[in-house]
Amino acid sequence: MPLCAVCLVLAGCRSASRVDHLTYWCATNTFEIEFARQVVTEWNQDTTHIPVDFQPVPAGQSSEEVILAAIVGKTTPDIYSNIWPGVVEQYREAGAVIPLDQFSDFDSALASRLPPGLIEGFRSPNGQFYQFPWKGNPLMLYYNAGMLGGSGISSVPDTYEEFLSLGPRIAVDLNGDEHPDQWLLDPNILSEWWQRFFDFYTFSIAATGGETLILNNLPQLDRPETFQVMSFFRQGYSSGYFPRSIFQEDIFLKGKVAFHVSGPWMVPYLERYRTEDLHYGITTLPLPAESSEPVHTYGDPKSIVIFSTTYHPKQAWEFVKFFTSEANDRRLLEVTNQLPLRRNLVSDPYFVAYFNEHPKLRIFAEQIPYIVATDHTIYLQEIFDIISQEFDAACIHQAKPLDDAISDMQARVSTLIERESLASKAGRK
Amino acid sequence: MRMGILKITFYTALIAGAVTFIYPFLWMILATLKPEPEVASLSLLPSKVTLQSYLEVFRRIPIGRAFFNSLFVSTSVTGSVLVFSSITGYALSRLRFKGRELIFAVILFTMMLPFQITLIPMYVLMVKFGWVNSYQALIVPGMISAFGILVFRQAFRSIPQDLVDSARIDGCSELRIIFQVMWPLSKPTLVTVGIITFMNTWNDVLWPIIVIRKQSMMTMPQAVALFAVGGQADAQMGSILAAATLLAIPVVVAYVFFQRHFIESMATSGLKG
Amino acid sequence: MRRFRSFAAPYALIAPYGLHFLVIVAFPVVFSLILTFHQWNLLSPMKWIGGVNFLNLLSDPLFWKSLWNTFRFLVIHVPLQVGTALVLAEILNQRLRAKGFFRAVFFLPVVISGVVVTILWKQLYASESGIINTLLLSLGLGRVEWLTDPLIAMPAIAIMATWKNVGLYVILLLAGLQSIPRQVYEAATIDGASRLDQFLRITVPMLNPILLTVVILSTINGFSLFIEPYVMTAGGPLNSTLSMNLYIYRQAFAFYKMGYAATLGLVLAGMIFAVVAVQRRLIEKEF
Incomplete structure (x- = not known):
């Protein structure tokens, strides 16, 4: 009997109350956690923003498996930043992610940031965009x-x-x-x-x-x-x-x-x-x-997705734009040594100082326009x-x-x- | 004279065997004390003793937390198995009721059931309960064991019925009979079931790898296995071996102290299984 | 009241087991059977596909390969393990000193986690700087690609598994040997039987029930081969160490084919039943 009681109590622990903040999961490595902390802190300082909570994706080995379990258990966060473009199609088929081109400024946000040759590589076979390309690590x-x-x-x-x-x-x-x-x-x-x-x-x-x-x-x-x-x-x-x-x-x-x-x-x-x-x-x-x-x-690209469990898709999209702003892209370089998927990264005066200090990373940055992802x-x-x-x-x-x-x-x-x-x-x- | 040669052969074989079993462990422990560039070398002794490899393990993965997780999970499972299996074993050996033989047959069947058949549905069940990344997923499936029930049933049968009857006359409830009459008289059985359950839970990796993906919830063998296979060790072999050594130490210490119990318990479990 | 209590008590005591059985054993078994007729990746709804999983399994080269690998492992591992254990147990059954020490040493790897043993042996087997190859080279023998030669990798894992588990079987067989009365041997010695004769004609037949247990145990353990290839070889080279369990794990948790993985699990379970049943027959008949 106690066993039964324990089961019931434990199973009942999952509440689903409507929340007034966003949850964001980042990757698990130390540098990306630090990056996420800085971005989220800055976002939360502006009181007109919806507050964001963040935590590293609860993954030990493969984050794809964790996300999958979260989708099945309906415990996905609002935003996840480290998704591998190849698996987004699986999540789309399951209705787990929302199309981002529903937002009127999506096209301009994408076009102003991404090198033009890469855009089509992130489009779902159904013609819509379910991910926002974030960073890439060319091999x-x-x-x-x-x-x-x-x-x-x-x-x-x-x-x-x-x-x-x-x-x-x-x-x-x-x-x-x-x-x-x-x-x-x-x-x-x-x-x-x-x-x-x-x-x-x-x-x-x-x-x-x-x-x-x-x-x-x-x-x-x-x-x-x-x-x-x-x-x-x-x-x-x-x-x-x-x-x-x-x-x-x-x-x-x-x-x-x-x-x-x-x-x-x-x-x-x-x-x-x-x-x-x-x-x-x-x-x-x-x-x-x-x-x-x-x-x-x-290019080992990583994208950002918004999960359909969110109550605040618009605010989540605002956070994604803030997350991938020019200032935060430079922060990404400085904190993590990883490369934002951004056009003219090497020639943009805003980033020049960084690459002068890190000549080896410039070689990778120059490769960004020529990276390829995987099939959807x-x-x-x-x-x-x-x-x-x-x-x-x-x-x-x-x-x-x-x-x-x-x-x-x-x-x-x-x-x-x-x-x-x-x-x-x-x-x- | 013939006997003499035979004896020498026997001793030689035993010593060769002992070296084969001990040497690798000895090499591993000493390798973890070497500076990283020396780790792969065949020489047994480090040129200088350093704890760097261990510090790296502690820095990179929450191994202390993993140790606690394993200890907590194994202790909970063992406690639960002792309590619930002895209760069930008592009912099967001492009480008469309709369906007793059926339940006994079901338990025998459960014991023979290969775990592969339930693996996938169990995972699905854990996902549906929302138990992925939780202690429940590690503890609840192991709370009662068919093996424990059979061993307790066997042990309780040999306890004289008079003791049970007189306890009943004194007004003892069935639960009191189990814990205050049966348990004190079945200490070796408790030790056997306890050690086997604890060891099996402690050493299991397949199940934790499936249901636990959060680093802070990982059991020790799981954390060490993933540390060795995954990229977190930065290919620093000294720290991989140090993690393995840390995983081995608690069990080896327990083994040194309770060697006889370990061997007898495992032998019993072998014969019953 | 009393009558009610004595009627209800057994069921109250059995209840925790009953509940546990229903949730943790009965439901998964039934669900597993249902799953085998479905395609399901956990995300989309389950799709009924009839016997397609079973048909796919028949034409899946990796299923047959993993079956063959498991068989290869068993064929090397079981005789090696039982043979070594028998020899060591027989020696430990002689009148010798320090038997307790040796027994404890042989048993040591049994209690240590397979993860530790696997990490350690991966290093011992390393082809460039591993202890075993360094030893072979210093003896003037050739280098062996223990884990990267498709013909050798599985035997190498079988040797390691034997090293890990043989202590348990030594203990089991030793208990059996000690239960054979000394008089039987004494009588045989008087009749002029050699030691080898005695071993083959007295020891082995009288050990039969325990031998049976040992063979079955080590077969069942062999079927659950997982962590060794998972850590050491990831199933390679050329899939030669892909065990059934590793394959099930991969189908389920790398490819999310829950239906197919459940089918593999069911077939493997059936196979374990069958092999154990055959062994039981063969060994009981033999002696």
């Missing part, structure tokens, strides 16, 4: 300058061929065990779906000049660039230039690898932990062939899981011919999309 190629120089390499490679041709000079055996002790590039060999953002996907975006994976509900994986990208990785692994190992330590930090793909967040990390003799630089990704065009990359599909995780398996088989372990892997990839993703839409139809009967 770029870090290189160990000392190691390259020490091996007599004077310039960073632009093409796959040049890149791989450095292999014999970099991936050498230093201690006489007939096994390389340093490597050319260190993609993570684990097969979790999101690992492929850092190798396959980023390289594909660069190779195709900024294309995503799906067009008109059809996967585009059987294009020639996929072959070029995968054969690049396959060669890297089969020649032993890329390590087929799981490392517990960071081998770029330890000076055991020449190149590493990562975002701007790695700069403060390297500055904190690197030893005196690690000198590094940052450059764009290599391409299948020489090109004079700017190099595109995956509710099957994104599964699509990347399929890619990851085929990549694992064909590139890392060479257990499968490249052509087979690519055609299987294409076929499996097509089947997935078809099967899911069939299942949906069956469900509607």
Whole structure:
């Protein structure tokens, strides 16, 4: 009996009274919490504003899972700032987020801030906007300058061929065990779906000049660039230039690898932990062939959404605009070293001082106009899981011919999309 | 002479076995005291002893809070299992009522039920109750165990009926009979069920990983596992191993003191399961 | 009044269990069965899709792969575990000194969280700076890619799992060995049976009931393989360590396919029942 009573009491604890403030969730890292604290404090100082409460998203590992649980339990906040554009479509389908273009000044707010080339990338397939693009962290190629120089390499490679041709000079055996002790590039060999953002996907975006994976509900994986990208990785692994190992330590930090793909967040990390003799630089990704065009990359963009549980959509939208104002964008740079998705970021006089002080971040900021997000599909995780398996088989372990892997990839993703839409139809009967 | 060689072989095997079991732990503990660049080295002794790795763990994740969570959850579950399982075990062994055999069969069935089948619906249930990220999600599902009921039922059966009858004549309620007559006479059983329940709850990771996503609510094994897999350790191996050591210490201390009870309890649970 | 009390008392005492059973066992089992016929991502309403989940499962290469992996794990783990445990228990059953110490040492990894053991072994197995490879290299043997070679990763996990759990089985078997009367061995010695003969013809058959328990226990434990691949390999390389539980976890909590995950869970549960039933038969017949 006590058990029963306990259950009832605990279950009854959730109240749903109408509230006169907004709740805002930010990301969990220390710097973003500090940023959120400053913005919210300033907002609340103006007494004409509706008060905002904030807390870090109650996440341990994947914030997507937390948001999902919150949607199911109807405990979402009013505003969340760290959403991955790829999952917004899932939330839209569930009716969990509100369209933002219902506000009359949405278009002008978006157009005045975002680089024009990026706008369409955030539109839902149904034509509306459910997210406000906030920040982006372009993935770029870090290189160990000392190691390259020490091996007599004077310039960073632009093409796959040049890149791989450095292999014999970099991936050498230093201690006489007939096994390389340093490597050319260190993609993570684990097969979790999101690992492929850092190798396959980023390289594909660069190779195709900024294309995503799906067009008109059809996967585009059987294009020639996929072959070029995968054969690049396959060669890297089969020649032993890329390590087929799981490392517990960071081998770029330890000076055991020449190149590493990562975002701007790695700069403060390297500055904190690197030893005196690690000198590094940052450059764009290599391409299948020489090109004079700017190099595109995956931008790890994060957006802001307003959940449909809110009682105050208008005020929430006002907060979003305040949150992404010019002053707060500079604060974002200063407090978190992350980049707002803003046009002319590097040339805007308002931001110049910051980039003069942080030259390494300028390299990332210059990349902002050329970043690409992911497709808007509710099957994104599964699509990347399929890619990851085929990549694992064909590139890392060479257990499968490249052509087979690519055609299987294409076929499996097509089947997935078809099967899911069939299942949906069956469900509607 | 033949016996002699045989004995030497036996001892050699035992010592080799012991080294295999102890050495990795020893290496791990000593590695956590090394400066970060030395951690991966094979040498056992640190060039200089430092607590830096431990400080990093405390700085990065709320491991103290996680320890408290685990302690609180495991103690609550254990207390609840002892109380409710003994009550049910008593009813099944000492009272006659309609449906008793059916309930007994249901309990046996529950014990054989692989948890995989209930995992997903249980998660859904927790979401619907609004229990994600709460102690309820960690405690309520484990409040009674079929294993505990069976062990108590078995133990209570061997207690003479006279004791129960005389307690009844003295006007004791059933609950008083359970806690004041049965419990004092079944101490080894209480210890067994207690240790097994506590250990299983303490060491469980799959369930916490599923229902707890808020760092301040995580159990210790969960927090350490995610620290090792996720990015929070900044790939600093010393602090990953330090987190693992912190996770091991409470259990090892308990084990050193109550070794015999641990071994006997686990052996019993093995045979019953 | 008294009559009523004695009639109602048992039910009052059983009530907490009954409630717990209904909410935590019965409801989930029933709901799980219902879920297997639906498509559901927790967000949108559940959609009835009939047997589609079961059909998909039959043609899902990863389901078969994870099944095969679990089978591979069991085939290595169970004999290795039971064999090692039997040998160690037999040695501990001799007249030797410090048996208590050795028993306690062998049992140590059993009480320590699998998370600790997994983190530790991930380091031991590391191909570049791991202790095991350093040891192999210093002995002039080759380097082994313990966790990154698709053929070796699962056996490596099975070895680790054996190391972790063997102590429990040593204790169980030792209890069994001690219950075999000394006279039986003495009589056999007089008849001139060698030690090996005695082991095979007396020890093993007389241990049969406990052996059965040990095999079943270690099979059930093997089926619940999760944290080891989750921490060490994330199911790779080439999905060779993707266990059934890890696959269920992924379908449910990475892809939100609750219906499909429940189907996988149901099939796995059925499989555990079947394998355990077969083992029970085989072992009981054998001796």
